[in-house]
Amino acid sequence: MKTSIKTNNLILCITILCLAIFASCSKSDNDTPEPKVYPEENPLAVYLEKTGFNQTAIPFEQRNPFEIGFSFKPKVKGKINAVILKTPHNGTNIRVTIWNAITKTPLRTLILPSVVAETEVKQTIDPLEINPETEYLISFMSKIYYLRRKTDESVAVYPVEAGNISITKCHSINITNPSAQEFPQSGHFNFYLGDISFVFQQTE
16 A cells, blocks of 8 residues: 555656646747837937927929938947938939948939928838948939028037937039939038938847
C-alpha cells in the first residue's frame, strides 16, 4: 500500500511539473511583444512656427520654373510614407523629388497629377527608408509657390528641430531645362519657399 501511495505521489508530482513547464512555454510564446507602431509626423508646421516663416505668405508665380524645398536629417531610423504639397494656384503634373543631399542624387521621383489652389494634396508612396547618418532633401518643380518669411524679414537659426526631423536649410534653383532634374544648390536663411513636405514614421 505504501509503495502504491509513493508511486501515485511521484506520478502526481511529475504531472504537475510537466503542466508547469507546458504552461511556462505557452505563456512565453503568447507573450511575445507586438512590434511598436510609431505615430506619423509632418514636420512642416513646426518648422514654420519655430522659424517664424508662418507670419507672412506671399503667392508667387515666376516666368521660369524653380526647384524648391528643404534639406533635413532624421534623428531616428524611419521611413517616408507620403509627400504633401500645397500651392497658391491650381497646378498639374507637378514633379516631386526626394534626394540624397550628400550625393545630390534622386532617391524617389513622383508626379502629382493635380493640385487645387490653397489645398493640401497628399500622395502615398512605397515607403522610403531613411536614417540619421544621411542628409536628405525634398523638393518640387513649379512656377507657382509660396514665399514665406518673418514680418521683420530676419534670418532663421538652423537646424530647426521638428519632432524626429532636423531641418537644415531651405533650397532653390532656377530651372533652365524642365525635363532635367537639377539639385537645388542655393541655400536660404531668411525665407522659405513651398509648401512641400512629407509624412515620416519612426521604425525603431
